[in-house]
Amino acid sequence: MKSFIEASWNGWHVLTLLLLPLSGLFCLVSGIRRLLYRIGWLPTRILGVPVIVVGNISVGGTGKTPLVIWLADKLTEMGFKPGIITRGYGGESDHWPQEVTITSQAQQVGDEAVLLKHRTGCPVFVGPDRPETGERLLSAYACDLIISDDGLQHYALHRDLEIVVIDGVRRFGNGVCLPAGPLRETPTRLARADLLISNGEARQGEYLMRVAGTEAVALDDRDRSRHLASFADSPVHAIAGIGRPERFFSMLEAAGLEVERRPFPDHHPYRADDLQAFSSQPVLMTEKDAVKCMAFARPNHWYVPAMVEVEAGFERQLEALIKRLTDG
Numbered sequence: 001m002k003s004f005i006e007a008s009w010n011g012w013h014v015l016t017l018l019l020l021p022l023s024g025l026f027c028l029v030s031g032i033r034r035l036l037y038r039i040g041w042l043p044t045r046i047l048g049v050p051v052i053v054v055g056n057i058s059v060g061g062t063g064k065t066p067l068v069i070w071l072a073d074k075l076t077e078m079g080f081k082p083g084i085i086t087r088g089y090g091g092e093s094d095h096w097p098q099e100v101t102i103t104s105q106a107q108q109v110g111d112e113a114v115l116l117k118h119r120t121g122c123p124v125f126v127g128p129d130r131p132e133t134g135e136r137l138l139s140a141y142a143c144d145l146i147i148s149d150d151g152l153q154h155y156a157l158h159r160d161l162e163i164v165v166i167d168g169v170r171r172f173g174n175g176v177c178l179p180a181g182p183l184r185e186t187p188t189r190l191a192r193a194d195l196l197i198s199n200g201e202a203r204q205g206e207y208l209m210r211v212a213g214t215e216a217v218a219l220d221d222r223d224r225s226r227h228l229a230s231f232a233d234s235p236v237h238a239i240a241g242i243g244r245p246e247r248f249f250s251m252l253e254a255a256g257l258e259v260e261r262r263p264f265p266d267h268h269p270y271r272a273d274d275l276q277a278f279s280s281q282p283v284l285m286t287e288k289d290a291v292k293c294m295a296f297a298r299p300n301h302w303y304v305p306a307m308v309e310v311e312a313g314f315e316r317q318l319e320a321l322i323k324r325l326t327d328g
Helices: 002-010 014-038 064-077 111-120 130-140 187-192 245-254 272-276 312-326
Strands: 051-055 082-086 098-100 124-126 145-149 161-167 195-199 207-212 215-218 221-227 236-240 259-263 283-286 301-304 307-310
Touching (some): 064 082, 064 111, 064 145, 064 312, 082 130, 111 124, 161 312, 307 312
Parallel strands (some): 051 161, 161 195, 236 259
Antiparallel strands (some): 207 307, 215 221
8 A cells, every 4th residue: 555655646646635635734734843843842952063964855765875975975074073863764673872883783773874884984873863862972972063864854953054855856746745745844845955956857956966886896795896887798686675776776777787676665674585586697786785685695696885976066065064064
């Protein structure tokens, strides 16, 4: 039923009309809640360092996590010591918040949290309460800036800079709030964000970002890698348990690969059985999938690290905004 509802979000159907009253109620409650935070009737907690929120107004994958990785690297290059907080979606731990370490398991803290730790090396803490998670991080590390992966709608956490990531292809679907559409907030919310960046195609007022990969890394030996083009001589299996798996498959096909697509639900908890059906042919997956498949990796299992490219204007504007924040 859930997948059927999600399929209807790209247009208007009978189901859309039936769900419209619930969407109206969702928008009303969301708007009132946001207003209560703005006027101070609901408390907002301020951390001791600037907070950058990277989020979106729609459900599903837009490319937030790859951008957070790029942002963490950029801030480190600028001389900052950033820390990262995230929800830990899919994690089954019975205590929050907690630190994510190199040995943390995706089953406990969530796949995105493990990916962020491995790719950035920054302190990463997870928990559903964003202010508490941020405070726990700052009590353990001398970070001078916090990046919140997602959390645009978590208004209990004061933010100094908002970056909204937009799916440049799907945009906002039918433009309706949940459950009749894919939106957590209406598009008018974008006017209050500091930076808008679009994954794939950008419109006026948005900066362009592209997420791509050029090489594949072996799951059983991260020192072993191959250029993607080297897989073009024979068919490959591709799996993806992300918000928009077709984006990963299209990237592989654009590199000249003949791909047998195998999508999984977002945050799918992989087991060895999921990959046993594949023969000795190469199996390519996203890095987010790979953190959950390491325990049963075989020599023909590869992941493709996602690399972000942003246009120069976004980088310049980001640097100016951060300088304004940190200079007081």
